[in-house]
Amino acid sequence: MNFKKQLLASSFFALCGIAQATPLMPAPSVPAKSFKMIDISTGTVLAEHASEEKTEIASLTKVMTAYVTFAELRNGTLDLDDTVLISRKAWKTDGSKMFIEAGKKVKVDDLIKGMIIVSGNDASVALAEHIAGSEKRFVALMNNYAQVLGMTDTVFANATGLPTRTEQHSSARDLANLATRVFKDFPEYTHYFKEKEFTYNDITQPNRNRLLNESDSYTGMKTGYTARSGYSLMSSFQEDSREIVTIVLNSDSVADRFMAAKTLTNYGFRRFTNVQPIVKGDAITTMPVLYGDTDQVTVYAEASLTKTIPLGVEPISEEIYLVAKLGQNGENKPVLFAPVEKNYIVGTLTAYHKDEEIGSVHLITKDKVEEGNPLKKIKDWIKLKLSS
Template identity: 40%
Template sequence: MSSRRLLLGMIVVALAGGAYYFYDKNKTPAQAETTVNGSVVTSVLNNPASAAAKAPEVRSSITVTNAQTPVVSDFASVAPPSPPIKAWMVFDVNSNQIIGNVEPDLKISPASLTKLMTASLVFAALDDKRISLDQMVTVSEKAWKTGGSRMFIEVNKQVSVGDLLQGMIVQSGNDATVQLAEVVAGSESVFVGQMNQEAKAFGMNNTSFGDPTGLPSPDTYTTVRDLSILAQHIIKDHPSYYHYFSQPDFTYNKIKQSNRNGLLYRNIGVDGLKTGHTDDAGYCLISTAVRDGRRVISIVVGANSIRDREQISQTLLDWGFQNFSNKTVAEAGKPLVQSRVWEGETKQVSLGSLSPVTVTVPRGQENAVQVVTQYDGKLVAPLAKGQTVGSVQFVLDGKILKQEPLVVTEAVAQAGFVGRMWDKLLGMF
């Protein structure tokens, strides 16, 4: 008799599970609220907007921004600067946030800022040991004849890759740039193809390169948004070679040339990156500074003179540092919220971020940031550590300041058969 009752109970549970499945698939989203450090956390189940908001994936080590990405200055009462240039952007590297910008997606000529992509590919070749700094190469006639700013290499003479790098980065030598392209790819044309492939992989969707130097070409254009992506890759992906961008001068062939980035000499924390100038592009400068452990990038294009691009860049950097601050809103591996998990060995799962999350906010509003979590669906075991189950939004004044993936910080194993069936039954009520 007891066996029959057990069998009957199992049948009931199984049927309940099927009914629960149908019920679960068609029920309306549920909400819950809790508090994290005084901030309201709203958990939304089965929220379709969370999945729809996910950006397309690209091969990138950084967060790629777009026209919908929040701009921190929009949350501030302090008006941004209004320099008389084509476009600009100020970007916080620690938080991966845009502090302020004007015309971020306007297509512009980058001039020698193009050399940052050339440098990125050369650094990658060095990291992959396809070339080496002490490797000697013979100067080609094509590289030697390249016009514009020069390192003054001589045709058929030997020069090291390390010297060519300094000639390109410190002296902005077009001859050195073409020679490096030939060393890495065998020819300049093949190298240009690699530049454009890398731009797409980085998520630089409004960029095209026609040559490795940035000399005027209808095939070469970009935006300050895309330049911010490129600058971040240089800083984050290639720290071993970043020191070249702060090198004050370089002497080759008995000719000493100073780094064209005048901000390096002002003792304001600037340690890179690159200048550019053509008649079409105007005077351009991507500069980056570190103050109190915080790195900020400014991008200026279309200034009227060297003096203007330097003064505008310093003004933008000062504005970004002085009027905005960073706050850590999620610590690595520590839960932002505990949530109900179904069919698991435990009934609660910790959700948060596996890496620290920092937000940039207007000064004085550091403690006003609220945390809102959204789930992609019901949390059903097994759940693996690091598994993305939704998103976490950091909200200021009722508007989303930043959004990050919401992940499982501690794995939850699946329960046994009885435990799973019991949870299915409970879910009906």
């Protein structure tokens, strides 16, 4: 896809009034009290409603329990083949179960499956006790991670999300953040969320996320329900290099939460697209060099830029343009003085969609420029004086 380019000196200022780019069709109304949807491949918010509203989140809590567990695995303090001695407390935990037995040893890998796939509260408590010594100490870890991840609306009270007299809540905003970090920080463990069933102790239970049976593009993540929280869902969807996470909270029924997530995901996938207006290593323009063994160097984009934008009436290639801004050298127009090192930053390349800035990258030199011979330096000095 070819995008228009403009070249400006360092005196470049913002273009005329920048408007917020919005899709032609607004986000649909869905049966959920709050929601948030993000394209995590670019970090773009596609839709949200009351996303900062605090609420209990039931078994969605287990996604943080999983995050802490994955961190322990990554740090080497836990192994998938480790065995966990099941306590009576874990065995007696109320609610959905993996059906582990007190006094038996169970592999960490099986407990993770039991927690994520069949939402086993017993498995969650067993993991918490094994990692931190007690569920209470594990909850402190969960809340520490929540702070590190910037989950300012969130307080955890246990490893399961079961109702308690102790304060516990989160928000669609925070859970979208958590889901994003699970996929970004621990891609090697996200396969647990898409497994459709799990058998343990000769008992086979299905994953409660029905969307996994609708399309292979749905890749997880977790359902939740208590009378206080209502029916909630964290859903992930991957297709055509896009990864969309949808958080739906406080629906009135099982059917409503899946309808809400599916409707939002379809909207996010069909009404937005990912574009890459800047590709790492693309030659953008040239820049003059004085006192060197060459008169000019080509400057390149230091990195790629990928963004999610709403689809409009006009072709995307006609709505996006690039602006290269080269820095002045003192009072001189954009120019470099030899010697010039490789990967030297000389300016910025900014992408605009409908006059709204969508991102920028550095412009750099790729080639090293050595000093020229004495005669070349004299000629360039005269050239510089005449142009002053």
